[in-house]
Each structure stands twice: as C-alpha cells, then as structure tokens.
Amino acid sequence: MTASTPVSTPFSRESTAMEVVRGIDLTGRRAVVTGGASGIGVETARALAAAGAEVTLAVRNPDAGQRAAADITDTTGNDRILVAPLDLADQSSVAGFVRTWDGPLHILVDNAGIMASPEMRTPQGWEMQFATNHLGHFALAAGLHRALAAAGGARVVSVSSAAHLRSPVVFDDIHFTRRPYDPWEAYGQSKTANVLFAVELTRRWADDGVTSNALMPGAIRTNLQRYISEEELNRMRAQSGGGAAYWKSTEQGAATSVLVATSPLLDGIGGRYFEDCQEAGPNQPGTRTGYAPYARDPEAAERLWTVSEETLRA
Template identity: 65%
Template sequence: MSPIATPFGFASTAAEVAAGVDLTGRRAVVTGASSGIGVETARALAATGAEVVLAVRDVAAGERTVKDIAATTGNRALHVLPLDLADPASVAAFASSWDGPLHVLVNNAGVMASPEGRTRQGWELQFATNHLGHFGLAVGLHTALAADGSARIVVVSSSGHQASPVVFDDLHFSFRPYDPWAAYGQSKTANVLFAVEATRRWGPDGITANALMPGAVYTNLQRHTGGRGSGRVPPELIKSVEQGAATSVLLAVSPLLDGVGGRYFVDCNETEVVDRRSGGLHGVARYALDAANAERLWTVSEDLLAAAG
C-alpha cells in the first residue's frame, strides 16, 4: 500500500483542510471538545454544516464552547452531552441515548502523563480514559456508525506511543513500578491498535478508523507536565490549536481518505513505520500497527468492559 499523501502539512489549519467540504445533514461527535484541539475540531466540523455533539465532562464549559462555535460558524445544530470516559456507566449511557446515524466519531479526549490513579474497577487511569472509554464508546455507537454507510472514526494518538507497546501481561501496572510516560505511551499505542482492528472488523459496514499525532500543541492536556509537554520539543515545532486540529479534521472529512482505514498520520500525511524510537514527532511503531496485537487488544478490552458490568 502506498502511503497517503495530501496537499496539506505541518502549518495547515483545521479550517483549511475542511474548506469546500459539505456535511450538511450528517452528524458528528467530538469527545473532549470543550478545550484544546477539540474545540477547533468541533468548530471546523460545524463549518462544514454538520450537526456536532460535544461529548464532555464539564457541561458548562461545553455550553460556552457551543456559543462560541455558533457565533463563528453560524451553525446552530450544536449540542452538549455529558461523557466521562473513565466511567463505563457514563459511556454506556451516552451510547444508549444516541438515536439515528452517526457519520464521524472523533476520539479526541485524553489525559497525559498523569500521576498514578485508578478507576473504580482498578484500571490504570490513562489506559482507562484514553483507550477503554473510547473503545466502549465506539462499540456502543457501532449501530449508529453502520447506519451512516460511510462513517469515519478518528483516533487522536501521539508520538508518545513510541514510549511503550501495550504490555498485555500488566496493563494496569500491578507488578511494575508506575511510570506516567510509559502508561501514556501504552494508552496511545492502544489507540492506534484500535483503529487497525476497527477497520478490519467494521470495514464491511462502511466504517473506517485512522489514528493520528496532532503535533506539539500546548493545551490543558499538559497540566501534569508543567504546561510544556515533555519539554523536548523545539519551539519551531510547536503548533497552534488550529494547526493541531488539522490532521483530526482531515481524517474526519477529506475525500482523500474515502475508504482508507487502519493507518497513522502526522502533519496531515501518513507517516513512516519505524522499528526503533524515532526521536521526533514522526513515525509509527510497527507494534502499533500489528494485526495480531490489535485483535488481542480488542478481545481484552471487551472482556474488561464485560467484567465491569
């Protein structure tokens, strides 16, 4: 397969990649859409004419964001619904309340390098939030996505996935010392593997899923790292939030991605596969695209959610 190349790149904005796209009559969900690149992702989708649902923990912040997006796009088909990805009951409630087709699901919300924490089920918090919550959401919305006929799932991962594969024998750091970056890396690898397996399983339903690295963007995501991410990114590689949302929006709306799934993008283009840490923001680890890993993770994730009731 040839890598997907587009006319867009590092400096492209969400508005630029969505220009000329008409999604009037289609529906989109963006998780974590009340801050950071989630806001600009939702704004660009609204500008295409889509009906956009902001799935957020802080409903008041979501309502403020809706007013802002409506004012800048003229689109009034905007809604806010509560969603706590670390709580399986919240995820199930969101999915069960959905009615009708869904064209785009953007799995954008996340936590990064947080102190050690666990959900009520005993799951490591980053894995639970970044992967299991979004996995449960997508599975719960599968019928809606299939009803659309050409739905897309966009999964916000990170170059941080190169910090760790999914450690199946110790997903929740029960036996190894907790490391916030290793936990983050594992969860971001899980994001890519989800895109691989979702495309394989759901491709016959017209559903494709792709993962991406948005770039180095300073947002509330870095609240556990002093506001500067890993601190290793040169200033010239820092993106604005509008630029950081561009790859998400490209995967959500561009006709260049019709029928394309199971891939990983950086700066609006598919990136290369690497067999050792790239030392930069580009590259996707081969283990993150491995079909056997992807299938195993899907089964493990189903089992964990089933056990949670």
C-alpha cells in the same frame, strides 16, 4: 489507490483545520467530538460545524461545553451544536451517552484524553490513562456501532500521539499491578492502544462501511499538559530539537484530526497513522516521527480488542 499506497495530501504541519475542511460539505452529517470543549477538540468541532455538520460536544463539564457550543455557533453561524455529558473513565457515563444517541453517526472523533498523570485508578482498578484514553473510547465506539454502520461510510478518528513510541501495550501487566508505575510509559501504552484500535476496528467493521485511522496531532499547548511541569515541557522541546516552531496552534493541531475525519482522499481507507496532515511511514531510529511497528501489528490489534471486551465484561 491500492491498500499499500500511502495517502498524500496538499496539506502540511502549518495547515489549519479550517483550511483542511474548506470546500467540503458536511450538510446532513452528524459528528461527535469527545473533549470538544477546549484545546484541539473545540477547533476540530468548529471546523466540522463550519462545513455544515451537526456536532455533539461530548464533555465532562457540560457548562464548559455550552460555552464552547455558543462560541462555535457565533464563529460559524451553525446552531446545530449540541452538548452531552461524557466521562470516559466512568463506564456508566459512557453507557448513558450511548443510550441517549438516536439515529446515524457519520463521524466519531475520539479526541479526549489525559497525559502523564500521577498514578490513579478507576473504581474497577484500571489504570486511569488506559481507562480514559482507550477503554472509554473503545466502549463508546462499540456502543455506537449500529449508529456508525447506519451512516454509510462512517469514520472513527483515533487521536494518538508520538508518545506511542515510548511503549507497546504490555499485555502481561496493562494496569501496572506488578511493574512500577511510570506516567509516560502508561501514556505511551494508551496511545499505542489508540493506533491498534483503529487497525482492528477497520478490519472488523469495514464491511459495515466503517473505517478508522489514527493520528498524531503535534505538540500543542492545551489542558492536556496539566500534569506536566514547565521544566518537563522545556526538556521535551529540547529533546525534539524544537525551538519556537515546536508548538502548533490549536487550529493547526486540529488539522490532522479534521483531515482524517473528512478528506475524500481517505474514503474507504483505515488502519493507518497520520501526522502533519500526511500518512506517516514506520518510525526510523533516532526520530520521534512515524509509527512503531508494534502499533500497527494485526495480531496485537486483535488481542487488544479481545482483552478490551473481556475487561469491560468483567
């Protein structure tokens, strides 16, 4: 497969995470899933566990994590499900997680996030969606770089969204200090950052055997929408032309994450964008599918990496 050949798989938007991972053996592999206590995170973790991986649920609420871990063990028979506290908006929490990690890491699923929240800021003054969805995961991956490199062929899964089509990364005012805060623009910017992160990580770390791809999981009813009214959700569904088929189940929503994390078809491939278990092409005007060219722009990806490092050092 050449660098320009799109990845095609036998799966679709109806496929589930368990279907995608069937026949794949992850025995001896170690995975981390952020936000692994609920929604598509727990179904991603369940599929990885079913394939034999040791899975660490990196979660804000360890009690919820323990309940999820017990449920995963009950349904898969895999008792190698661990729970570790992680608050992506708190850099000391990220550093604490990194300090306690020992040994190789084969799969890092950057799944946790917040969507369209009211304006909130971290103690550093960072806009909360960018801080959580991008900077937290950036710091986590950077801190685990040695563990990923030690694994040989490690993958970092960057869960983005079609909402990235709403906004590029606005480098002149990432944290909305001068422009009016808009929850959807802030979310879209953070999801563009997720794609750019995958592009630049692959460029920088491919020689270490580490690659990253980004994905749109689909529309799934989860706690992610806790800041969005039912009226707004209905409006979004209408705009997308979605009826009953608009929403995926959580098992279907986790499928593309699991595909990107495990499929042999992606060995050595990174910096790409997937949706409905297929590699997506560029967005076409008037549609909500595919990637925005600015989200895979190598200059923007390199700039974001540099800005992220500088932000975390400040």
